[in-house]
Amino acid sequence: xxxxEIRRFQQAAEEVVSFLKPRLGGDTRAKIISHTxxxxxxxxxxxxxxxxxxxVSFNVKFTRPLKPDxxxxxxxxxxxxxxxxxQGSGQIEAIHKFILSQKRDVVVIDHHPGEFPEHPNLAYLNxxxxxxxxxxxxxxxxxxxxxxxxxxxxxxxxxxxxxxGAIGDRQEFFSGFTGVNDTLVKRAIDLGFLRxxxxxxxxxxxxxxxxxxxRLTTRPYISGISxxxxxxxxxxxxxxxSPSSTLVELGSEAERRLRDALFARVGSLATSEEFCHTLxxxxxxxxxxxxxxxxxxxxxxxxxxxxxxxxxxxxxxxVAVGDRTAQTEALALLNSSQEQMLEALGWLVxxxxxxxxxxxxxYIYFGSAVNSAMVGEVLSLAMESxxxxxxxxxxxxxxxxxxxxxxSARSTPGLAMLGINxxxxxxxxxxxxxxxxxxxxxxxxxxxxxxxxxxxxAKLDQVLSGGDR
Ligand SMILES: [Mn+2]
Numbered sequence: 001x002x003x004x005e006i007r008r009f010q011q012a013a014e015e016v017v018s019f020l021k022p023r024l025g026g027d028t029r030a031k032i033i034s035h036t037x038x039x040x041x042x043x044x045x046x047x048x049x050x051x052x053x054x055x056v057s058f059n060v061k062f063t064r065p066l067k068p069d070x071x072x073x074x075x076x077x078x079x080x081x082x083x084x085x086x087q088g089s090g091q092i093e094a095i096h097k098f099i100l101s102q103k104r105d106v107v108v109i110d111h112h113p114g115e116f117p118e119h120p121n122l123a124y125l126n127x128x129x130x131x132x133x134x135x136x137x138x139x140x141x142x143x144x145x146x147x148x149x150x151x152x153x154x155x156x157x158x159x160x161x162x163x164x165g166a167i168g169d170r171q172e173f174f175s176g177f178t179g180v181n182d183t184l185v186k187r188a189i190d191l192g193f194l195r196x197x198x199x200x201x202x203x204x205x206x207x208x209x210x211x212x213x214x215r216l217t218t219r220p221y222i223s224g225i226s227x228x229x230x231x232x233x234x235x236x237x238x239x240x241x242s243p244s245s246t247l248v249e250l251g252s253e254a255e256r257r258l259r260d261a262l263f264a265r266v267g268s269l270a271t272s273e274e275f276c277h278t279l280x281x282x283x284x285x286x287x288x289x290x291x292x293x294x295x296x297x298x299x300x301x302x303x304x305x306x307x308x309x310x311x312x313x314x315x316x317x318x319v320a321v322g323d324r325t326a327q328t329e330a331l332a333l334l335n336s337s338q339e340q341m342l343e344a345l346g347w348l349v350x351x352x353x354x355x356x357x358x359x360x361x362x363y364i365y366f367g368s369a370v371n372s373a374m375v376g377e378v379l380s381l382a383m384e385s386x387x388x389x390x391x392x393x394x395x396x397x398x399x400x401x402x403x404x405x406x407x408s409a410r411s412t413p414g415l416a417m418l419g420i421n422x423x424x425x426x427x428x429x430x431x432x433x434x435x436x437x438x439x440x441x442x443x444x445x446x447x448x449x450x451x452x453x454x455x456x457x458a459k460l461d462q463v464l465s466g467g468d469r
Contacts, residue, residue, distance in 0.1 A: 016109070017147055019123035049321055143180075206296045433455050
């Protein structure tokens with residue numbers, strides 16, 4: 001991956017601009033179909049602000065990637081232009097069959113792998129078609145931004161949304177950003193729309209009093225601090241900090257002292273690279289009045305994620321397009337989602353001794369103590385917080401109705417490099433017991449019949465050990 005691929009991506013973006021521009025006037029009726037997550041919300045908002053500027057009437061639908069029969073239904077709606085964001089590459093066959101065949105225009109702006117067949121009514125932008133890696137180098141919102149900044153320079157203040165989408169899709173690594181993301185961040189800083197600093201990466205650093213910020217932290221979850229208001233209060237008092245100030249108000253010297261005090265408390269965890277980088281590192285703050293919502297980009301993403309988790313992506317979208325009244329409600333959602341996650345991790349921490357070890361995995365049964373939709377994120381946070389050893393994949397099992405179990409699995413890039421792929425393993429083991437599963441090499445999920453749990457776990461262990469590849 002290098003300069004040439006990024007240039008190819010920019011050229012591909014300009015081709016989409018040439019396709020879109022003639023459709024930005026007159027009476028085009030557009031439909032945006034985007035993903036429910038932070039990246040999908042941010043991408044839809046960037047495009048919506050562009051369409052709004054050109055008086056193009058549009059409506060937006062947030063959904064998981066559509067199934068073929070849903071694309072068929074969509075094709076019956078009376079729009080002239082369909083824009084798929086953060087999806088579409090995997091549905092291109094259905095899009096051809098049910099939308100392009102009716103001579104409607106389609107734009108696909110996606111970063112998932114797929115097929116890219118040509119059609120005169122189709123334009124697309126996808127990093128995979130340009131030699132880039134869509135899992136790392138750019139997210140869907142970065143791709144949408146790359147298009148609208150070529151339509152008009154006045155959209156440049158929206159670059160913060162592109163970076164937010166990348167952070168939401170976990171495309172920020174300990175070493176920073178790569179590919180198009182890296183270019184976007186540098187440009188955003190040069191143009192003065194984004195400021196970078198160094199500090200505690202805690203959600204709440206600009207929003208909540210420091211005591212509350214510490215109490216609510218789940219990324220990382222800090223044993224003895226998270227969920228323990230009196231311990232947070234006494235730590236802050238010991239350091240002589242004002243408990244009602246936010247971290248940013250306290251300033252970087254105080255943040256450093258707090259960091260060192262937290263490291264001193266967590267013992268050997270302080271030597272864990274994962275934990276250290278989760279707690280401390282680069283901070284990104286928005287420096288433009290064109291966007292409302294939290295100034296800290298991780299908090300901004302946390303707001304959008306909370307909206308997604310509570311099935312209110314439209315509310316996150318309202319914030320991202322600049323609706324100040326939506327902000328208050330969205331911040332309340334963030335708060336309740338943080339409380340839920342804190343409770344879920346608290347449960348996990350008090351049940352760490354119930355993890356079972358097999359030759360190729362670690363697993364834990366949550367029952368109905370944790371909402372099955374949250375289990376994957378709980379496992380990710382447990383790994384980032386150094387709560388579980390990551391020498392093998394971890395698996396969480398939760399009740400999902402009377403008949404079914406939801407399985408979530410998480411692994412590490414290091415294990416993926418050794419050829420361990422939990423997405424493939426879950427798909428295979430679930431298939432054998434009459435369930436269904438899949439995902440990426442480091443994150444995956446499945447649903448299986450409840451009575452076949454033991455059989456599934458044995459199969460999964462066997463597949464992961466390479467005994468059944
Ligand atoms: Mn995405």
